[in-house]
Amino acid sequence: MSRLPFYIIVGFLLVAGIATSVHRHIQFEIPWVPGEQRQVWEIEAVINFNAQNGPVQVDLALPSHQSGYRVLTENTASSGYGLAYQADELGRRAQWTTRDAAGSQQLYYSVQMLVSPDARPPVQTPPGLTSATPWESPYDSAASQLIDRAWARSANNATFARELILDLNGERQGENARLLLTQEAPSTLIVRLLNQAGVQAREVSGLLLEDGRRRQALSSWIQVFDEPANQWAIFNPLTGEQGQPENLLLWETGGRAVLEVEGGTNSRVMFSMLTHYQPASAAVRNHYSDDTLVNFSIHSLPLEEQALFQTILLIPIGALVVVFLRVLVGIKTSGTFMPVLIALAFIQTTLLTGLIGFLLIVAVGLIIRNYLSYLNLLLVARVSAVIITVIAIISIFTVLAYRMGLSAGLTVTFFPMIILAWTIERMSILWEEEGPKQVLIQGGGSLLTAVLAYLAMNNPWVRHITFNFLGVQLILMALILLLGNYTGYRLLELRRFKPITDDEKPS
Amino acid sequence: MSWLKDWTWPGRLQDKGIIGMNRRNIRYIGRYNSRRLYPLVDDKLKTKLLAQQYGITTPELIGTVATQFGVKHIGDMLTGHNGFVIKPAKGSGGKGILVIEKVVDNQFVKPSGAQQTLEDVERHVSNILSGLYSLGGSPDVAIIETLINFEESLMAYTYEGVPDIRVIVFKGYPVMAMMRLSTAASDGKANLHQGAVGVGLNIATGEALRGVQFDRPCFSHPDTGHDLASLVVPQWDTLLNLAAGCYEMTGLGYLGTDMVLDRQHGPMLLELNARPGLAIQMTNGEGLRRRLDLIERQPEGVAVEERVAFAQHHFARKSELVETSDTTLSSA
Numbered sequence: 001m002s003r004l005p006f007y008i009i010v011g012f013l014l015v016a017g018i019a020t021s022v023h024r025h026i027q028f029e030i031p032w033v034p035g036e037q038r039q040v041w042e043i044e045a046v047i048n049f050n051a052q053n054g055p056v057q058v059d060l061a062l063p064s065h066q067s068g069y070r071v072l073t074e075n076t077a078s079s080g081y082g083l084a085y086q087a088d089e090l091g092r093r094a095q096w097t098t099r100d101a102a103g104s105q106q107l108y109y110s111v112q113m114l115v116s117p118d119a120r121p122p123v124q125t126p127p128g129l130t131s132a133t134p135w136e137s138p139y140d141s142a143a144s145q146l147i148d149r150a151w152a153r154s155a156n157n158a159t160f161a162r163e164l165i166l167d168l169n170g171e172r173q174g175e176n177a178r179l180l181l182t183q184e185a186p187s188t189l190i191v192r193l194l195n196q197a198g199v200q201a202r203e204v205s206g207l208l209l210e211d212g213r214r215r216q217a218l219s220s221w222i223q224v225f226d227e228p229a230n231q232w233a234i235f236n237p238l239t240g241e242q243g244q245p246e247n248l249l250l251w252e253t254g255g256r257a258v259l260e261v262e263g264g265t266n267s268r269v270m271f272s273m274l275t276h277y278q279p280a281s282a283a284v285r286n287h288y289s290d291d292t293l294v295n296f297s298i299h300s301l302p303l304e305e306q307a308l309f310q311t312i313l314l315i316p317i318g319a320l321v322v323v324f325l326r327v328l329v330g331i332k333t334s335g336t337f338m339p340v341l342i343a344l345a346f347i348q349t350t351l352l353t354g355l356i357g358f359l360l361i362v363a364v365g366l367i368i369r370n371y372l373s374y375l376n377l378l379l380v381a382r383v384s385a386v387i388i389t390v391i392a393i394i395s396i397f398t399v400l401a402y403r404m405g406l407s408a409g410l411t412v413t414f415f416p417m418i419i420l421a422w423t424i425e426r427m428s429i430l431w432e433e434e435g436p437k438q439v440l441i442q443g444g445g446s447l448l449t450a451v452l453a454y455l456a457m458n459n460p461w462v463r464h465i466t467f468n469f470l471g472v473q474l475i476l477m478a479l480i481l482l483l484g485n486y487t488g489y490r491l492l493e494l495r496r497f498k499p500i501t502d503d504e505k506p507s
Numbered sequence: 508m509s510w511l512k513d514w515t516w517p518g519r520l521q522d523k524g525i526i527g528m529n530r531r532n533i534r535y536i537g538r539y540n541s542r543r544l545y546p547l548v549d550d551k552l553k554t555k556l557l558a559q560q561y562g563i564t565t566p567e568l569i570g571t572v573a574t575q576f577g578v579k580h581i582g583d584m585l586t587g588h589n590g591f592v593i594k595p596a597k598g599s600g601g602k603g604i605l606v607i608e609k610v611v612d613n614q615f616v617k618p619s620g621a622q623q624t625l626e627d628v629e630r631h632v633s634n635i636l637s638g639l640y641s642l643g644g645s646p647d648v649a650i651i652e653t654l655i656n657f658e659e660s661l662m663a664y665t666y667e668g669v670p671d672i673r674v675i676v677f678k679g680y681p682v683m684a685m686m687r688l689s690t691a692a693s694d695g696k697a698n699l700h701q702g703a704v705g706v707g708l709n710i711a712t713g714e715a716l717r718g719v720q721f722d723r724p725c726f727s728h729p730d731t732g733h734d735l736a737s738l739v740v741p742q743w744d745t746l747l748n749l750a751a752g753c754y755e756m757t758g759l760g761y762l763g764t765d766m767v768l769d770r771q772h773g774p775m776l777l778e779l780n781a782r783p784g785l786a787i788q789m790t791n792g793e794g795l796r797r798r799l800d801l802i803e804r805q806p807e808g809v810a811v812e813e814r815v816a817f818a819q820h821h822f823a824r825k826s827e828l829v830e831t832s833d834t835t836l837s838s839a
Contacts, residue, residue: 327529376630376633378633379637379638379639429639433602434701485533486529487529487533487534488517488527488529488530489517489520489525489527489529490528490529493525493527493528494515494516494517495514496789497515497520497525497788497789498514499719499724499789500520500523500525500789500792500793501515501519501520501523
């Protein structure tokens with residue numbers, strides 16, 4: 001019986017695994033170690049309007065690279081519409097067009113923005129001063145009084161803008177301000193007054209980013225061109241506060257409308273957003289990704305599925321830990337791969353909460369299972385009863401934890417309930433037949449294996465390697481095959497068989 | 508470094524010819540035991556019927572229970588039998604075996620003296636049927652067989668349970684043997700990891716070589732206090748021939764045979780094991796490796812008697828019990 005084919009397979013797996021990994025490292029410049037994590041915002045804009053049985057043209061402002069944010073990828077979903085992206089010095093816009101549309105219409109635009117504090121906006125050119133529309137009487141005198149008042153109390157463009165905003169809002173809002181506000185919306189009025197005083201200013205629309213928010217609208221902000229610094233300063237039109245809030249994404253900066261719809265009524269645009277962290281390398285890769293055959297990998301999947309695979313690809317690591325501990329060390333576990341599933345649950349619950357939760361559930365389960373054994377039930381019915389018991393225990397613990405304000409207790413629901421039920425059943429039988437010592441040995445072995453598997457699977461480097469280098473799976477396969485061929489002693493056997501080696505000494 | 512004293516080096520185990528779990532699984536079980544033959548030994552009922560076919564003596568079968576409906580009739584089946592054993596056909600590691608020594612006033616008395624009602628017995632059978640003790644929890648059949656009236660001369664070496672003799676049969680050759688004596692610690696069961704005493708037996712004569720409890724050497728039975736050195740298994744040649752014959756019966760190359768000695772019927776086959784444990788090396792104080800290597804070099808197709816004679820010739824050993832007890836005396 002030749003072992004040659006076996007070693008050929010193992011060798012092939014090793015070579016293939018290492019080769020694909022090295023290829024990915026070189027071709028896609030994916031580092032071997034995880035870099036810093038980058039925050040990415042996923043923002044979706046939904047345009048709703050009613051089409052009027054005719055040609056429709058929809059014009060939506062799009063965000064551009066700006067200070068703090070960088071555009072990674074963008075997608076649209078709009079069946080039956082032609083789409084064109086346009087860019088000029090005032091910003092980027094998407095234009096959807098169709099010849100004939102009727103009824104309620106929905107258009108989608110989604111963009112991934114990478115949070116990068118060092119991102120700089122493109123070179124700023126001072127815009128030409130828009131000729132101020134003259135006010136009619138009596139508004140002209142009110143406007144000039146406001147401007148004079150703010151001008152006198154300010155030193156430069158920025159402070160002038162701040163004073164003007166404060167004069168139009170809150171306590172300092174005077175008679176003149178109230179009169180002018182009947183004519184214009186606040187932010188538009190501020191820009192008009194600033195322009196009238198010869199200060200370059202414009203109104204921009206921005207989105208305040210908050211994780212998990214849906215159906216959000218854009219808010220108005222005032223930008224004033226700061227002459228010496230040669231850049232735009234941003235002001236809150238309500239408080240006069242200067243500076244861009246960290247979570248403000250500027251959506252439209254050209255002073256134009258965010259959404260223009262021709263051939264439709266009741267148009268509006270709503271935004272929803274989500275944030276997540278991903279390795280900088282992945283963020284960069286997304287930036288350059290294109291749909292070639294080489295890109296045929298799980299990294300071309302939508303992010304949600306990728307996140308799922310991130311967990312699935314860790315399972316072989318857990319399996320390797322189990323094989324290692326059983327074949328090389330000789331640890332007894334209750335249920336071969338039960339520890340891997342427990343370790344997966346630990347990833348969700350964090351280690352300490354997971355350990356406490358697991359011990360509580362199994363301990364209470366064992367007590368109830370002990371009573372069930374008096375009822376003389378058939379096996380399937382009894383295990384089913386244990387499953388329901390486990391669910392009840394988990395529910396009670398969750399509610400208790402919530403009541404006591406322990407939000408960590410809520411994650412207990414991540415435990416695989418059927419597996420727990422079988423664990424309890426097996427341990428209970430073990431208890432009856434072999435006594436509590438064996439339960440401790442096997443239960444402890446299972447927990448130790450689960451903790452080690454968790455530590456391996458939750459290691460950032462392991463996560464990075466398994467997720468980014470699929471070839472590693474082949475290497476794991478080869479290692480497991482090799483371990484399956486190991487005929488040497490287990491570590492614990494060195495202790496077990498120790499007495500045999502002793503008794504040669506006396507003779 | 509005191510914790511290191513409980514550990515040894517792989518090289519020293521190698522020198523002793525000790526076989527580890529991994530080697531047993533890959534090199535012997537995996538190579539010599541064909542998967543399709545497993546059901547013959549994993550199902551004790553099949554083993555029993557097969558043994559009858561091959562003329563190998565086994566304890567007399569009282570009956571089997573295969574359905575939950577049949578559980579209700581177990582009382583009728585048991586009338587007239589004073590001592591009996593109920594076991595799952597697919598049980599492993601001695602799990603689910605209920606031994607009833609005698610029946611007094613409809614109370615079933617276990618060897619420990621504990622009394623069981625008919626209801627308890629029925630529940631036990633019901634548990635067996637639902638697969639509580641079987642491998643993988645699959646539905647099972649309960650086997651009821653007569654209690655073995657075990658050999659008087661061995662009575663002194665055991666506490667409550669029946670002492671059984673495990674012979675490892677490799678390619679039809681008996682390579683190593685031990686006797687398992689139940690103790691109070693093992694609750695009348697003959698499982699070594701539960702505290703039964705294992706006594707290595709000389710393949711040539713059936714005499715005790717050395718005793719082990721909880722993997723540590725021992726020289727007398729912990730409960731009866733009887734000296735293990737004087738232990739000799741009667742009808743040893745018959746027993747070895749019976750064990751060796753199981754190779755032809757099952758076709759399994761690496762086999763653990765569990766035998767008992769009955770007062771009237773002599774050696775009987777209790778059950779077979781396709782994955783025999785490694786504790787037998789501890790009780791013999793010797794690794795299996797050299798003996799297995801020697802057998803692997805022997806040709807196929809040798810008759811049972813010749814194989815037994817070969818093993819008795821090559822694997823004869825001197826008892827350590829006499830020797831070591833001498834040294835302890837002199838040192839004391």
